Amino acid sequence: MSRVRVHNFSVSLDGYGTGEGQSLERPFGHAEGRLHDWFFHTRSFRAMHGEDGGDTGVDDALAGAWEPGIGAEIMGRNKFGPQRGPWEDHEWTGWWGEDPPFHTPVFVLTHHPRPPLVMKGGTTFHFIDATPQEALRQAREAAGGLDVRIGGGPTMVRDFLAADLIDHLHVAVVPILLGRGVRLWEGLEEMEKRFTVESTTTPSGITHVTFTRPADQ
Numbered sequence: 001m002s003r004v005r006v007h008n009f010s011v012s013l014d015g016y017g018t019g020e021g022q023s024l025e026r027p028f029g030h031a032e033g034r035l036h037d038w039f040f041h042t043r044s045f046r047a048m049h050g051e052d053g054g055d056t057g058v059d060d061a062l063a064g065a066w067e068p069g070i071g072a073e074i075m076g077r078n079k080f081g082p083q084r085g086p087w088e089d090h091e092w093t094g095w096w097g098e099d100p101p102f103h104t105p106v107f108v109l110t111h112h113p114r115p116p117l118v119m120k121g122g123t124t125f126h127f128i129d130a131t132p133q134e135a136l137r138q139a140r141e142a143a144g145g146l147d148v149r150i151g152g153g154p155t156m157v158r159d160f161l162a163a164d165l166i167d168h169l170h171v172a173v174v175p176i177l178l179g180r181g182v183r184l185w186e187g188l189e190e191m192e193k194r195f196t197v198e199s200t201t202t203p204s205g206i207t208h209v210t211f212t213r214p215a216d217q
């Protein structure tokens with residue numbers, strides 16, 4: 001069966017996956033770009049956005065695992081944009097411009113479904129109100145046998161971990177303290193027992209921790 005993967009999910013030392021006060025100008029709220037600085041510098045991130053250059057090395061090697069083998073993504077409504085409640089701005093098509101870097105179907109979980117958005121480059125956003133299990137069923141069907149990525153934010157990743165639906169989780173622990181925002185680990189006591197856990201710290205100061213479900217489970 002296809003696997004369910006999370007990549008490059010950045011958390012502060014105090015466990016926040018995003019800051020407080022998200023807005024159009026500040027997608028990560030008061031965290032600004034501090035959670036993803038390490039990622040923005042990598043060759044993989046730049047290539048994802050059609051740019052040359054960028055750092056190579058261990059951060060980049062891990063960052064580059066984001067794309068291969070993925071056939072669909074599931075993301076939360078707050079990753080897609082800053083609107084809350086019923087959609088008011090129907091022109092909003094996400095933070096990523098007309099050719100988003102996903103190039104697959106993307107299922108946006110929301111209590112306010114709306115018609116799909118077909119973008120350039122193979123990305124279609126489907127807005128669905130569904131349990132994690134049902135969202136995963138739909139994403140797997142759309143992925144045609146490839147893996148499904150859980151794209152975040154922290155609420156989504158936490159819900160999928162709580163439902164034990166994730167097979168591989170890559171967390172980048174960034175040595176900053178945010179103090180407020182949305183925490184990833186809330187309520188996931190002893191989650192690590194379900195996984196093989198590996199970690200490595202890179203010269204940039206990031207500790208990459210991977211949680212991988214053992215092959216026999």
Ligand SMILES: NC(=O)c1ccc[n+]([C@@H]2O[C@H](COP(=O)([O-])OP(=O)(O)OC[C@H]3O[C@@H](n4cnc5c(N)ncnc54)[C@H](OP(=O)(O)O)[C@@H]3O)[C@@H](O)[C@H]2O)c1
Nearest residue numbers: 009010017018076077078079109110111152153154155156
């Ligand atoms: N740290 C990282 O690497 C990383 C990665 C990706 C994103 N982010 C950041 O994380 C932030 C967003 O995270 P978040 O935790 O605030 O929110 P989120 O996980 O993106 O989305 C949560 C929202 O999705 C909807 N939703 C979730 N489960 C649902 C379900 N089963 N059925 C229907 N709707 C459901 C609800 O919205 P409604 O009820 O309003 O519809 C809920 O409030 C953004 O700032 C983003 O930039 C960080």
